[in-house]
Amino acid sequence: MTQVPVAEGVFTWPSDEPQLIGSRCTECGIITFPVQDSCPRCASTAMAEQLLARRGRLWAWTTQEFSPPSPPYTGPSGDAFVPFGVGYVELPGEVKVETRLTEADPDMLAEGMEMELVVVPFRIDDDGNEIVTFAFGPVA
């Protein structure tokens, strides 16, 4: 099955060690995710692409236990819906990224735990391609 990223330019793919693609303001140094072409802090338009760290710590989290409204959600819904975790992972010195988590059990999630980027299946599209997305999971 062909694997297709949920969107181009969000993470490096295919890759054995995929990374999120952010941007850095060359004037004030703030890092954004995803890429944006103006700086939210100093309003500069001198933004450069920056690949982000693959590991960080869980800063905030919750679970998504009902199927989100569609549109805009395009993932499995109804009986096929599987609850997932969502959180912010703080990549040290870079940015806090909001991300799907591979773990959805509240007993297995804790603020401050070390997390690592993975690429996971999201849905099958009409052409039979497997749409994949980034997620973070606990470091084994």
Next chain:
Amino acid sequence: MDVAIVGVGLHPFGRFAGMSAIEMGAIAVRRALADAGVEWRDIQFAFGGSYEVDNPDAVVALLGLTGIPFTDVYNGCATAASALTMAANTIRLGDYGLGIAVGMDKHLSGAFKADPRQYACPTWYGELGQFLTTKFFGMKINKYMHDHGISHSTLAKVVAKNLRNGALNPNAFRRKPLSEEEILGSPMLNYPLTQYMFCSPDEGAAAVVLCNAEHAHRYTDTPIYLRATTVRTRRLGAFEVHSPWLPIEETVGPTVDASRAAFEMAGIGPEEVDVIQLQDTDAGAEVIHLAENGFCADGDQEKLVAEGALEIGGPRPVNTDGGLIANGEPIGASGLRQVHEVVLQLRGQAGDRQVPGRPKVGYTQLYGAPGTAGVSILSV
């Protein structure tokens, strides 16, 4: 120039098959006019707020085509605060002496949905199911509970209180009290928030008649003075809804900014407030907003809730009409419903839910996507 509120009116909040938002708006306006003892033809200007209705000013078709300037406002969950602020400022400018702010809405049930691109979020953020307000509220209170020692039981107690207050309010949507066990045992939606810990989008309308305070006694013996109204948006580093990323640097949310500005404008401190209306989109929001508005330190909510301090008879009554949890949220009307309740409380007209001891100062706060807050402070 000071601004006074001389009339308030409400169309009940809930579900009203066959009734349009505009019709509910007209009913709220007529009730506010009757409360102020004025006629629609006396009103010199209006601001109207709604999410679902493109042109709330169309309500003039039901009230009278008097040709007044009528400006429509939409500002997310702070829509009503914005309508109120602009109505007050119009009087302060000296352009007009008597005006009205009205809010109305009629939402479908279920979480609000929108196109993420309209919030400057990427399309994939919505596709993945992350463009969702309830998930943000779950994350924010989960982190707050971890950082400040708030229990699940406190969340349930807040809901139980607001539903008890709603049961005393004939205009409320949900008037059936629930036990803490029922609230904690309802389906988990976004940990730690269960189904009964969230408010619901619904239907309703509210209106407020304002005038130059110098002339307030023409209309009423009990004018309520609008001491401050503020609206603020998020600054970089605030932990806000619909944020695919946050910077490492952190700062306080727009509610803190709006609240501080309002207290400064009013020359009043949090300790002087006798009745409080907070945005309880969910039980966690009420807990967090209590501290964000300066009414307690972070973490003190655990003790305050356990002691019953937020009850109608307590020292810090919060959401005396049941808040959003019992009233639901017709976005355009929600903040004017808060003002309606505070005005009744300060006049001593709140019936079964009247705060004892003649409250003199009231406070309202709204918060919503994409990081907008509104605060007003009222006094006798």
